[in-house]
Amino acid sequence: MSMEHDTESNRPEITMGIGDEPLMDQPVWIQMMGGFVVHVGNRTIEEMPTKSHKGISLMEYLVIHHDHTVSNQRLFREFWPGRLGGAPENALKTLVSRTRAMMNEVAPDLGACIVSQAGGYIWKSPEHVKTDVVEIMSIFEESKKEISFARRRAITARLQELYTGDLFLTGDINEGVSLANWLHREYLDVVYDCIRELSKREEYNEICTVCQNALKIDELDDNLHMELMQAMVNVNRIQDAVQAYQRITRNSRRYLDAEPTAELQELYQQIVEAGEQIRFNLDVIRNELAEQDREPQSPLICDYRTFKEFYNIQMRNLERFGHTMSLGVIMLGDGVESMDPIRLESAMAALTEILRRRLRKGDIATRFSENIYALLLPTVNYNTGSIVMERLEQLFRQHYPDKSIPFYYRVSLLGGTPD
Numbered sequence: 001m002s003m004e005h006d007t008e009s010n011r012p013e014i015t016m017g018i019g020d021e022p023l024m025d026q027p028v029w030i031q032m033m034g035g036f037v038v039h040v041g042n043r044t045i046e047e048m049p050t051k052s053h054k055g056i057s058l059m060e061y062l063v064i065h066h067d068h069t070v071s072n073q074r075l076f077r078e079f080w081p082g083r084l085g086g087a088p089e090n091a092l093k094t095l096v097s098r099t100r101a102m103m104n105e106v107a108p109d110l111g112a113c114i115v116s117q118a119g120g121y122i123w124k125s126p127e128h129v130k131t132d133v134v135e136i137m138s139i140f141e142e143s144k145k146e147i148s149f150a151r152r153r154a155i156t157a158r159l160q161e162l163y164t165g166d167l168f169l170t171g172d173i174n175e176g177v178s179l180a181n182w183l184h185r186e187y188l189d190v191v192y193d194c195i196r197e198l199s200k201r202e203e204y205n206e207i208c209t210v211c212q213n214a215l216k217i218d219e220l221d222d223n224l225h226m227e228l229m230q231a232m233v234n235v236n237r238i239q240d241a242v243q244a245y246q247r248i249t250r251n252s253r254r255y256l257d258a259e260p261t262a263e264l265q266e267l268y269q270q271i272v273e274a275g276e277q278i279r280f281n282l283d284v285i286r287n288e289l290a291e292q293d294r295e296p297q298s299p300l301i302c303d304y305r306t307f308k309e310f311y312n313i314q315m316r317n318l319e320r321f322g323h324t325m326s327l328g329v330i331m332l333g334d335g336v337e338s339m340d341p342i343r344l345e346s347a348m349a350a351l352t353e354i355l356r357r358r359l360r361k362g363d364i365a366t367r368f369s370e371n372i373y374a375l376l377l378p379t380v381n382y383n384t385g386s387i388v389m390e391r392l393e394q395l396f397r398q399h400y401p402d403k404s405i406p407f408y409y410r411v412s413l414l415g416g417t418p419d
Contacts, residue, residue, distance in 0.1 A: 028107050030131040034165020040107045053170035055099035062123035063133050071120040081174045132162045143190045149197050156194040160213045163187050195227050207231040299359035307366035326385030328375040331408045350400045385411040
């Protein structure tokens with residue numbers, strides 16, 4: 001990122017407001033990442049953004065360019081893009097004056113950190129006034145140097161403490177989004193470098209911690225998910241790896257309206273195969289496919305891919321251990337073409353809720369098509385499976401007002417012969 005600046009001339013003294021006391025005893029910490037909060041001693045001030053959005057943006061812009069003087073012309077472009085007519089100098093002076101006054105309300109002489117210098121302004125703060133952005137940028141610079149592994153690990157941990165979210169934006173900086181994106185990319189670069197070093201040393205548990213912290217900042221980063229899932233497999237955390245895949249699948253569909261990448265799906269297949277090597281049984285598979293936010297006693301309502309993987313692995317277990325399991329199918333209506341789409345979707349939504357509430361913990365269900373649900377009922381024989389399906393039909397008839405919708409079901413015993 002280009003940091004335009006003027007040549008520094010004479011270093012001015014930082015003057016204090018009349019009647020103000022110097023900031024000597026009260027440490028000041030200014031947080032700009034993930035929100036805008038100022039800590040003065042033991043006090044926390046969170047209402048500053050409500051006073052002057054443009055003033056907050058001016059502080060942020062000068063802090064990000066803290067090692068350079070930002071020219072008046074550049075500030076004009078940033079805060080009044082396309083509107084340089086009239087008296088921009090007066091507008092800028094007024095903005096600076098109001099911002100200093102706002103800062104001085106928070107802590108005596110805090111406004112003196114904005115210093116007029118060489119045809120522009122620069123952020124100069126005394127030792128006891130610190131900002132998260134300045135420390136974060138110093139970590140970026142250090143991370144690009146040849147440093148020891150211990151030091152890289154330490155600065156990455158500190159960075160993840162400081163980077164609680166992307167740069168707070170009010171929309172008053174012309175290049176605000178690009179600045180936030182630059183900080184975001186630099187953050188991920190530091191994280192990736194640390195992960196590479198940890199991988200060389202096979203420190204997979206720490207990779208999991210670093211990735212999980214980074215995913216709080218960027219939950220859609222496929223590389224982070226892949227590194228996390230691979231590290232989990234390497235320390236035999238198969239259940240956690242499958243849950244990680246479930247999360248990225250949900251997020252991809254919710255936010256991107258897309259399936260996980262081919263690389264992620266391939267890695268998921270490897271995870272499934274790794275699970276077979278440690279003799280998956282019914283309980284292990286159920287725990288691995290369970291979503292973290294499900295009710296403890298609820299069944300698993302999953303996508304077809306997960307259902308199919310569970311089915312295939314469970315079939316191998318049936319052959320090995322002689323367990324039984326029923327496969328059930330429920331179909332609403334005589335065909336999709338014969339029903340109004342809104343009416344069909346309403347009926348299927350009601351059926352989904354009944355399955356979620358009435359199936360047992362350990363049962364698995366997936367919406368196979370627009371009007372069909374498939375169910376896996378572990379350790380259920382043919383007669384018991386039929387009773388379960390009859391009960392589901394009764395509940396559907398009781399709770400769904402449209403009694404004319406046909407309800408069909410079939411049950412097949414897996415691993416044995418139907419009664």
